[in-house]
Structure formats: structure tokens, C-alpha cells
Amino acid sequence: MNAITTMNASQRFHAIMEGRPFDRLPLVEWAAWWQDQTVVNWHQQGLPKDLTDRYDICEHFGLELWYQDWLRPRHWECPGALYHGGPIINDERGYNYENIHQHLFNWPVDKQKWAQWAEKREQRDDVLLWFSLDGFFWFPRTIFGIENHLLAFYDEPELMHRMNDELANWMISTIDTICEVCTPDFMTFAEDMSYNNGPMLSEDMFNEFMLPYYQRVVPHLKKKGIKVIVDSDGDITEALPWFEAAGVEGILPLERQAGVDIDALQSISPDMCFVGHFDKLTMDKGEERMRQEFERLLPAASKGRFIPSCDHQTPPAVSYDDYKLYMELFTEYAHKAGALMNTT
């Protein structure tokens, strides 16, 4: 038992993800809070006003520090969309993939930042390192715009393949650059390709336009010991086996409101890892409701391969006091899950 009681954040994470015994669940928030709403409210309600940085707020609440770097394939000088979800190419401005290409795949990795983080991971026991990459659904969507992207599966198959091929090459070199400094614990592919009724695209489309590129990048990550997780909101139950076939090892955030059920996921894919799933909509409903939610997750969490955490950003209706109560309960159940895991 000794080894189990002295786990640091990184050891704990890997133990859980690999289905090995763990001391307790990590206390984590994988998504940053809505700065312009939730955090603004909390500042009125007692959160010290000088706390604005995500990690400072984590420390304030006693959350582990999961340092995240989101590496973008689009350079900051690349033209953006004119409106939320709009296209960058093929609109009235006349941009096309060729003439924005100079702004793609050249985002510099901040090696100094990674070196500092790696040092912190050495020095402290509550630090974990991860990075996110725009995935093979997400990246073409940012270029085509939401609606044109969905049409592009039929209208522009060659361009879609070219984008994802170039993206895969860039991912591999970016991963190598980070690994020159240190080995992050895990990474996420940002996809958001599901909604309340399941995936937005069919398995055939996934297999044609996404799978081949996952199959190039995922083995590279695994070789380096970086856990591979897909970030997709909505109901991912139907797409779970598609991702598993692509070699992906985990999924987050398992949105409860969209009908996701951890027990169903664990029975479909017992080897997959899961993060999230705590129904964010219960967080302003008081202790009893939050306890019920933790109780729902406890059996699955004590089996391993599952790290409960809020299933997306904490909604603005959740007050500072609600959140402190949530943290108290989270801590209690984090220990309960560890104790249960070690007795079963």
C-alpha cells in the first residue's frame, strides 16, 4: 500500500489510465472556466479579485495543476473567420487554401515554457502536463467554416484529404519538438464532432477522412508514452468504437446532458479510458443532488480507467459557494474511489 499512498499527479494519472491501483482520484478541472461569466461572477462572490489566471484559480480551490498547451496549426497571422464558425476560405474575401497556406503549420512550440513546466512537474507532486491539437474533424472545420465543412465531405474530398495529410505531418513534427524538452503525460485531439443525438458524420466518412490520419499520428504518440485522448462534446457512444479502432485510448468529457452513460461506455469498450462526466448542471442544485451525482459515478470510478471531472466548463449559474461545496464533495469521493479500488 505504501507506493499507493505516495503517488504524485503524474503517477496517479497513469495508474488510473492503465487500470492499476491508485491512492485517490485526481482533483481536476480539464476545461478552463468561462472567464467572462463564471469567473466574473465568482469575483463578486468572494474569489480574490487578483486570481484571474486559470492555474492560480486551480490552486486556490485545491485542484491539481494540469498544465495545458494548445498548439494550433494556424499561425496567429492567418486570416480568421468573419463570424463565429464562419469560413476562412471561399468567401467574398477570396482566400483559398493555397493563399492562406503560408500561415499554416508553422506555429512555434514554446520550448522555454515546456521546460519550466517540466521542472515544476519534477519539483511538485500536483503537476501534470498535456497538450491539445486541432483534430481531423476540427481543423478542416476551422478552415472551411462549420456548414461548408459538412458539405466538403462531398464537395471537396481531395482538399479535405490534403488538409488532414498535412496536419498529420505537422502533428508528428510538433510532438517531436515537445518531446525534445520532456514527455507530456497525455494529449487531446480536439474534435467536437458529436452532439445530443450522436456523431455529426457517419462511420464511413470517419473511416475515409479521419481514420488514416489517426493511424499515422497515434502510434507515434504511443511510442513516446503519451496517452491519447479525444475531446468531443455531445453523445460519443456511437463513435466510441470508431475511435478505439483508430488506436485512441480515451475520451472526454462524456457530456451527461447529451445522454452519455459511463456504465454503457465501460461495457462497450472496457479498455478505453474516460475523463469528465460529472453533470455540470447539478452543480447549482445543492449538496444532495451533487452527492447523488458523485454516487452515480463512484462504482465506475473505483474500477479504474475513469477520472471524473466536470463534463465541460462550469456554467455561470454555479456560485462561488456552490463550487467550494462541489470541491469538498469531490475530495471526499476521490478518496472513497481510491479506497474502493484498493479493496476490490
Added chain:
Amino acid sequence: MAQNEELYNAILKGKRKIVQAIAEQAVADAADVEELLMESMIPAMKEIGDRFSRNEAYVPEMLIAARAMQTGLDILEPVLAAKGHEPIAKVAVGTVKGDLHDIGKNLVVIMLKGAGFEVIDVGTDCDVQKFEEAVNDGASAVCCSALLTTTMPYMKEVVEHFATKDDVKILIGGAPVTQAYAEEIGADGFANDANGAVNAVTECLGIAS
């Protein structure tokens, strides 16, 4: 009345060039375009909507079918109008104030158009004034979409705004919205997908389907 299989399949599979050719030929031949619309085009959209509800077709398939449908409608509409063909009803669809999510709203628009409604798409981030303008423009139903728990309460304001207008029906939908919420705020209808939206509007307006 008979179904034009080729046209039906072309819409179902989103083959807009085939739809264009058939529609143009029909106009040139002075064929019964109303029959084409009612027996081939609308049923094709209904079928793709049903497949979408069963997760046998996905968003891209819905969008290409809708685009093919629109290609056909653009060609047939002048003839239909000249013959005095009327849309079933005029309906406004928009995402409520503070909310920019529009994929679901667009699918609702598509399915309503595909079922023969005239749709005023009021866009995203719509306040009651925008819905009001559409109602002044003849919309007899207002379909509000919301994807955020923070914007969902605005639907209540829309319901209250039109409370005195019995002839305007308010329907709501979007990821966080439920039947229970619709009842709680006194909305006239709810559906959890775009296909259901057509049925709900049809029902609310008392249109025989």
C-alpha cells in the same frame, strides 16, 4: 399521382445536377410541377429526415439533400407561384439572444422548407424584436433554438412576449431543452430533432399531415 423515382432518389442522395436537369425539363415540358413537388421532392426530404432521426444519415447527407431540394425549388417556384400554389404556412426560425450555435437551427430550417413551409430564417442571437418582425411579416409560428443553459431562459421571454397573441405558436428546441422545460415556460411545442420539429409545427398549427 405518381412518384418520379429519379427525382426522389436524386434529392435523397443530394445529386443537385440531376435535380436541376429534371426540374428544368419539367418546366420546359409544362409538366405538373405541383405533383413533382408533392409526390417526389417533399417525400424525399421526409425520408432523409427519417433516416437522420434513426442515425442512418448524418448532417452532411442532410445538407446535400437540402441543397438539391433547394436547386429544384428555385427552378419550380416561379411556375408554382403562377399556378397559385401556396406554402403550407409561414414560420420564423432563429437562435435566441446571446447564442451563436446555428447548425441545429439550420437543420430545422431545412426540414421545414423541405416539408413545404415558407421559412423566415431570423439567424442567430435573436432578440424578441427580431421574432416580432417576422411575425409582422406573416409568420404564424416562431421556432426558437438555444444550445446554452445561459440562453435557454430567454425562450421564456419570447413566450411571454407573444402571450397575448393566440394565433402565434412558439416552439422551442436545442440541446439543453426538454419537453418538461417547454411545459414549464408555456411553449406550444418542442421536439428533439429537426424531423420532430416539422411534426411539432404541423401539430401546433393544426395542419392535417
